[in-house]
Amino acid sequence: MPDPLQVLPAEIVLRCIEFTPLSGIAALNSTTKAWHGFLDTTHKDAVYSSQAHKLYNKNPRSDREVTKLGRDVEAFGEARCDKSFVQYFRGTQGWKDFCKRLMMLERNWCSKRPVVRESVVQVGYDPVWRFKPDFKRRFIVSTSQSGGVCVTDMDDGRMLWRLRREDVRMCAHLEYDQESGTACWDRFGNAIEVWKADEVERGSFHRIGILEHDCETRGFQLSRFNDKETLCVVSSEGKGFVWDLSVHPPKQQKVLEIENEAVGHLDQGKDTVCYSMGQRGYHVCSKSTGEMLGKLDPKDCKNIFHIAHPPAQPNLTMGATNHGPTATVNPPQNPRKDRLTPLKLYNGPHPVPRSPLAIENDEWGSGIISGNHMCGVSRGGRVFICTDFVGALASPARFAETSAILHTEGDGSTFELGGWLSIKNGRCLFEIIDNIYVFSLPAFGQLPETGDAQKPIWATPISSAPQLAVPVSFMGIYDDCIMHTYTTLGFRSPSSRSRRDSDDDNRSERTRAFPTKAIRILSLAPDLSRPGKELSYVEGLEVHDKTPRSTASRSGLAPPTRGAAMQAGLLQLMALLTNNNEDDESSEEGEDFILDDATRADFYASLTEDERRELQESEAMEAAQELEDRQRTAEMMGFEDDEGRMEMLRSDDEDEVAVGRAPYAPSLDDGDDDEEESEWEDEEDEI
Known part of the structure; x- marks a missing residue:
């Protein structure tokens, strides 16, 4: 059989190769020097750009995203196009390299036990409620159970900007579009606030409108189609609203008549909106005409x-816990095969x-x-x-x-x-x-x-x-x-205020543990910094890993477990789950959580003999290792142990810190009353 390269025009050969999988191209590439030159030299970009488009669109992708790749693969690796946590396509060296990265990523997603690296991000001191990542601007927008909005750097965990909890209600729902930087969250009164990311000052936002509704709203969802932002809102009173956020100010496009008692969940396609109706399933309507298209x-x-x-997780033991935020956010660390x-x-x-x-x-x-x-x-x-x-x-x-x-x-x-x-x-x-x-x-x-x-x-x-x-x-x-x-x-590291008071109150400066909801990131991206070992890991690590998240100290010894601090955290979590806020007014942020004798006795009674012995040993070690533990945690959280600097603040933490403050927007309702601001600074802690 004659060689196709000798009898067919190059255009016909390239057209045939478009239907050939990468494994077939690799086989052809190794047959003769002529095929190697044709595929890897003369027509390299044409061959692999076609393969890249097929790989990138292999899985059914949301129609709210742009799936077309640019003609220049290097442009795709820019932040505005690279929609990955680890900036996986940054620095791509041509279409062949792009195909290789796609293949390695897909292979890890399709494996039975993928190699996964992990990051845990603690956003201030308040539990996270909703959050949305922005891979273009490299930050995470989040709301809190306690109220407020925070913008956190995606790469190092620093807080870039915030709204205080007086300005945003507790447990506010959040929608976000990273193409335009539009954020929406709800507030009391059936209204939705619309904010826009500032393109000059990274991480900050300014409000562009408030969407008012004349009935009770239950939920809303923001999507982008053909460069048009659409916000759909659902009411339990038989109405659905469609807003166009691509114009300023936002414009209401359509009010849909739907069945009563929608439960609040909804989603939208390019021309449709789907409402959850509880026991009646899902109702689908046209966004443009309001017509009922069908029911599922x-x-x-x-x-x-x-x-x-x-199987259930193993019971909590004091010596084998993995609690708290990770030492670094990006790149994630510790590849393991047991996280999924x-x-x-x-x-x-x-x-x-x-x-x-x-x-x-x-x-x-x-x-x-x-x-x-x-x-x-x-x-x-x-x-x-x-x-x-x-x-x-x-x-x-x-x-x-x-x-x-x-x-x-x-x-x-x-x-x-x-x-x-x-x-x-x-x-x-x-x-x-x-x-x-x-x-x-x-x-x-x-x-x-x-x-x-x-x-x-x-x-x-x-x-x-x-x-x-x-x-x-x-x-x-x-x-x-x-x-x-x-x-x-x-x-939580000791604040500057508690440090100043510690001499008078004879309180030790120890790091305090408390239960919270952080952001966990499981990265399946191969580690490109290790050529040839992109998906490797330490053999056996998934079975015998008992290293705490705070990592080993400089001396090489594992840090002691946090004994009483962990007990306090568990009890605080139980109070959080049962909404027991009766004693909130009597607890101040500067005070450590202290266990009474009865609670301590009950806790010890619930432990096994080995756990009790391990706990006693850890409490004995805490006193000797206290200073070293505080310094390690300060580095892990981005705190500096100097009295004048703290990189991450609670949304209502107004200790007297001169520098390193995370910027926050002024109150939307308060004036310039210094007395009110002073009272807010001294506000007691509420969990």
Whole structure:
């Protein structure tokens, strides 16, 4: 057979190569010098740019994103286009290198036990409620359970800007568009505030409008389509609102008439908006005309599968804990293969369901549209999957062919706090009890497969220890990472005020631990700083890793466990979960949390003999290691132990710090009254 290079024009050969996988191109490249020159020299960019486009769009991507790659691959590696946490495509050396990076990333996503690096970011001292990453501007916008808005540097964890909790209500919902830097959060009175990122001062925002509504609003969602920002709002009183945020001031485009008692979850496609209606499933309407396009009722689905819940985390022991923020944010550290636990998919309903809710009475919450895919999650721990969203609306037969229900061991305990979902690149995130599941969706028009053909399914815990488990309030899946709220023990260094008072009160200057919700980032991006070992890890680390997050000290010894501080953190968490705020007024931020004798006795009684002995040893070591532990934690958190500097502040922490302050916006309602400001500075701590 004659060589195609000798008998066919180069254009025909290139056209044939467009349909050849990369493995075939690699084989051709090694056959003869002529093929090597043709593929890797003469037509290198043409060959690999075509492959790059196929790889980049291999998985069904959200139609709210721009999926076209630029003609210049180096431009794609710029911050404005690189939508990855670790800036994975920065410094790409041509289309071939771009294909290599895509292949390594996809291989890790598709492996049974992917290599994962981790970062845990503590945002001030308040628990995170909602957050949104901006990979273009390299920061994270977040709201808090205590109120306020914070903007945190994505690379080093510094707080760049904030609004005080007097200005933003507690547990405010947040939507964000990173292309334009538009942020939306709700406030009391059925109104939504719209803010815009300042392109001059990085991380700061200015308000551009307030969207008022004449009925009770339950939820809202912001998306971008064809360079047009659309905010959809849902009311429980039979109305839906569509706002155009691409114009200034924002303009209301349409008011939709929908059924009453919408539960508040909604999502939108390019021309559609999907409302969650609880037991009535999901209703889909046209954003432009308001016409009802159809209903998706999961109880009509006949294709049933189930997933067994992963084994419980080991019980908390004082010597093997991994609490608190990591020493660095970006790049993440400590590659391991046990952070995502592989799971199995089986045919049929779950044999031992935890939820007593029958599917006819189940309540459906969050629903997400992503291209042709649509997913929803229920109170009873069921997950609805449809791989032809448009076809299922038009035809009951198509609905039956492309829809499935996944049964899990959910018991409804995490549903009230959100019942969150996230879809990206053919993968779906959802929460079940104390774990987040990562489910690989089937291809367009197909159903999930079991057995050897099963795509990867993983689970990861939502807290650093089972005793700290609190339902997530936001999670998201992105090109190279998974992000979610993560309950753990945060650390607070002594403030300047408490240092000055310590001599008078004879109080020791020790780092205090407290329960909080931080941001956990699981990066699946290969480590490009290690050529040839991008996906390597220390063998056995996933089995025997007992190193605390605060890392070993300079002397090489592991730091002591935090004994009483950990006890205090667990008890504070229990008070937080039970909303026990009766004693908040009597506790000040400068005071350590002290255990009374009865509580200490109960805590010791709950421990095993080994845990009790380990605890006593750790408490004995704390006194000798106190100064070294404080310095290490100060470095980890970005604090300097000098009295005049603290890099990260609580949103209401107004200790008298002269420099290093995180800037904050002035109050939207207060005047320039110095007396009011002074009173606010002395405000007592509320958890």
